[in-house]
Amino acid sequence: MADVAARNPADLSTQPRSGLHKLMQRKSTIAFLMALPLILLITILVAYPAGYAVYLATLNKGMTRFVGFGNFEFLFGRDTFWLVVYQSCLFAITAVIFKAIIGFVVAHFVHNIPSKGQRKWRGMLLVPWVIPPAMSTLAWLWLFDPSYSALNWLLGFFGIEGIPWTGEAGWARFSVILVNVWIGSPFFMIMYLAALKSVPEQLYEAASIDGATWWQRIWYVTLPMMRNIIAITALFSLIVTFANFDIVRVLTAGGPLNSTHIFGTWAFRVGIEGGDIPLGAAVSLFMVPILAVAATFILRDITKRGSEV
Amino acid sequence: MADASIASGAPSRPKYGSMSRDRTWALRWSYFFLVLFAIFFLMPPIYMLITSLKTSAEISAATNPWWISNPTLQNYIDLLSQNQFLVFFRNSAIVSICVVILTMMISVIAAFALARMKFWGSATLATGVFLTYLIPETLLFIPLFKMFAWVNETLGIQLMNHWWTMIILYPTLTVPFATWIMIGYFASIPKELDEAALIDGATWMQTLTKIFIPVALPGIIAATIFTFTVSWAQFLYPLAFTTSTSELVLPVGIITTLIKGDVFNWGQIMTGALLGAAPPLIIYAFLMDYYIAGLTAGATKG
Numbered sequence: 210m211a212d213v214a215a216r217n218p219a220d221l222s223t224q225p226r227s228g229l230h231k232l233m234q235r236k237s238t239i240a241f242l243m244a245l246p247l248i249l250l251i252t253i254l255v256a257y258p259a260g261y262a263v264y265l266a267t268l269n270k271g272m273t274r275f276v277g278f279g280n281f282e283f284l285f286g287r288d289t290f291w292l293v294v295y296q297s298c299l300f301a302i303t304a305v306i307f308k309a310i311i312g313f314v315v316a317h318f319v320h321n322i323p324s325k326g327q328r329k330w331r332g333m334l335l336v337p338w339v340i341p342p343a344m345s346t347l348a349w350l351w352l353f354d355p356s357y358s359a360l361n362w363l364l365g366f367f368g369i370e371g372i373p374w375t376g377e378a379g380w381a382r383f384s385v386i387l388v389n390v391w392i393g394s395p396f397f398m399i400m401y402l403a404a405l406k407s408v409p410e411q412l413y414e415a416a417s418i419d420g421a422t423w424w425q426r427i428w429y430v431t432l433p434m435m436r437n438i439i440a441i442t443a444l445f446s447l448i449v450t451f452a453n454f455d456i457v458r459v460l461t462a463g464g465p466l467n468s469t470h471i472f473g474t475w476a477f478r479v480g481i482e483g484g485d486i487p488l489g490a491a492v493s494l495f496m497v498p499i500l501a502v503a504a505t506f507i508l509r510d511i512t513k514r515g516s517e518v
Numbered sequence: 519m520a521d522a523s524i525a526s527g528a529p530s531r532p533k534y535g536s537m538s539r540d541r542t543w544a545l546r547w548s549y550f551f552l553v554l555f556a557i558f559f560l561m562p563p564i565y566m567l568i569t570s571l572k573t574s575a576e577i578s579a580a581t582n583p584w585w586i587s588n589p590t591l592q593n594y595i596d597l598l599s600q601n602q603f604l605v606f607f608r609n610s611a612i613v614s615i616c617v618v619i620l621t622m623m624i625s626v627i628a629a630f631a632l633a634r635m636k637f638w639g640s641a642t643l644a645t646g647v648f649l650t651y652l653i654p655e656t657l658l659f660i661p662l663f664k665m666f667a668w669v670n671e672t673l674g675i676q677l678m679n680h681w682w683t684m685i686i687l688y689p690t691l692t693v694p695f696a697t698w699i700m701i702g703y704f705a706s707i708p709k710e711l712d713e714a715a716l717i718d719g720a721t722w723m724q725t726l727t728k729i730f731i732p733v734a735l736p737g738i739i740a741a742t743i744f745t746f747t748v749s750w751a752q753f754l755y756p757l758a759f760t761t762s763t764s765e766l767v768l769p770v771g772i773i774t775t776l777i778k779g780d781v782f783n784w785g786q787i788m789t790g791a792l793l794g795a796a797p798p799l800i801i802y803a804f805l806m807d808y809y810i811a812g813l814t815a816g817a818t819k820g
Binding site: 250258318342362403453481 | 544545548549551552555556558559560561562563565566569577578580582583584623624625627628630631632635636637638640643645646647648649650652653654655656657658659660661662663664665686687689690693694697722747750751753754757758769770772773782784787788791792794795798799802803806809810813814
């Protein structure tokens with residue numbers, strides 16, 4: 210195929226061509242030019258800023274002097290920083306686990322019902338994923354309102370005392386995780402549903418004949434068959450959840466007393482609102498290790514599957 | 519279906535009809551839990567709608583929050599007659615449409631080059647595209663903030679506090695993913711198809727526009743929907759880079775202008791949030807299958 214492409218235009222024309230023109234006719238040159246906008250975009254607006262963040266993190270507040278690891282040392286000495294580290298990990302890990310469980314369970318229920326109605330249910334259950342997160346978090350903020358909370362009204366209806374959803378540290382942490390689970394589990398549901406449909410029916414029949422209970426069928430047939438999808442979806446979600454901004458920003462803005470700040474929102478508070486750009490850059494760089502680990506695993510999975518094909 | 523196996527696999531002797539009876543019960547339980555989950559998943563948007571149809575007086579009178587006694591469209595009328603809100607809507611619409619066009623042009627052409635016309639470093643670039651997709655905007659907004667200041671100092675172009683800056687910024691979020699989806703779709707097209715076109719004397723551009731784009735149209739639609747949804751919903755970049763009310767996009771505009779100090783006009787906030795959520799929801803309602811195809815393609819293809 211490659212030769213066809215390269216020779217074709219040259220053979221048809223009999224005029225002599227300049228070196229540049231020949232270069233322009235070569236397949237690899239054309240391909241490179243076609244990918245050039247992408248390369249420029251990635252280099253200027255993603256790769257360069259990512260590297261620049263490292264440089265920025267080594268400057269002092271006025272960005273006039275190189276301070277090496279000064280910003281990091283400063284962060285390590287602050288209690289708020291460790292609070293943010295703790296909250297980021299708690300937020301991301303708890304949310305991903307619950308999203309995965311709820312997604313898995315709901316996918317099973319959707320898979321159970323006749324396929325005629327599946328489309329309707331799937332469509333309804335994916336709605337949280339479609340609404341812009343900042344907008345749906347506003348609805349949650351209103352549901353959590355201290356004085357007019359509609360959720361507390363419902364609880365009161367059943368005789369349960371109202372909950373300070375965003376007012377108290379523990380509950381505020383619960384609330385941001387709840388909203389994140391609400392937004393993210395439909396994505397897991399869709400991914401797992403697609404994976405469930407790809408498990409051959411014969412495997413279940415064979416398991417049934419061997420006398421497997423429904424739990425054994427899930428444990429020995431469904432989960433092994435879906436292992437790849439479960440892992441890759443969880444890793445994707447871990448990255449996105451760890452780097453979350455919208456939910457925490459709108460729901461609690463980090464409060465009460467910085468207890469719900471995660472790296473993204475705290476970097477915004479320190480870097481943009483507090484005017485200390487190098488410190489903000491240093492904070493956001495702490496996301497890199499966990500992102501790198503997750504990305505490595507995802508890439509390994511993808512290249513492995515690529516070579517199998 | 520999962521529970522049906524209990525019948526067939528249970529050690530006790532299965533009676534006639536118990537299998538189908540278990541199946542109906544499994545089905546009933548499935549529907550029961552699906553209804554519960556649907557209530558959980560749909561509660562906030564429904565509550566948005568309920569609140570948006572209430573008067574301020576009814577909201578502040580602590581009556582049953584889930585019931586509307588005097589439905590009114592006043593919130594919608596107030597909001598849509600506000601010039602400010604229409605400006606947010608216009609900014610969001612122009613930004614999203616431009617980003618969609620820009621993203622699709624860049625990513626379809628680049629994906630074609632990466633999927634079919636191998637060149638030096640193309641495999642590395644494909645991996646790089648995927649890696650960029652994994653770099654979150656929370657990592658980039660601070661260096662970008664500083665870079666914009668530098669651009670202003672040296673080139674004299676003020677990128678800060680302009681809605682059109684978002685047209686430059688959003689493609690960093692959309693292009694890697696769109697390219698990644700399109701590489702997957704293009705790679706699944708049989709090689710014979712474009713070989714035949716090349717033998718017939720088609721140029722690379724003709725192969726792309728006459729063969730690849732029509733064949734991969736579902737993928738292109740999925741990528742387009744995704745791009746639109748992402749650029750419509752983006753919150754961090756406009757929050758960090760725009761401040762004047764005339765330059766805000768919808769999500770940021772609703773949050774920064776309707777929430778004034780301690781006075782929360784929840785009727786209007788919910789109306790704004792619902793109107794802000796409407797365009798992606800409408801697109802989703804009509805093109806759900808493409809939407810889901812794009813969602814699953816991102817992680818499963820490749």
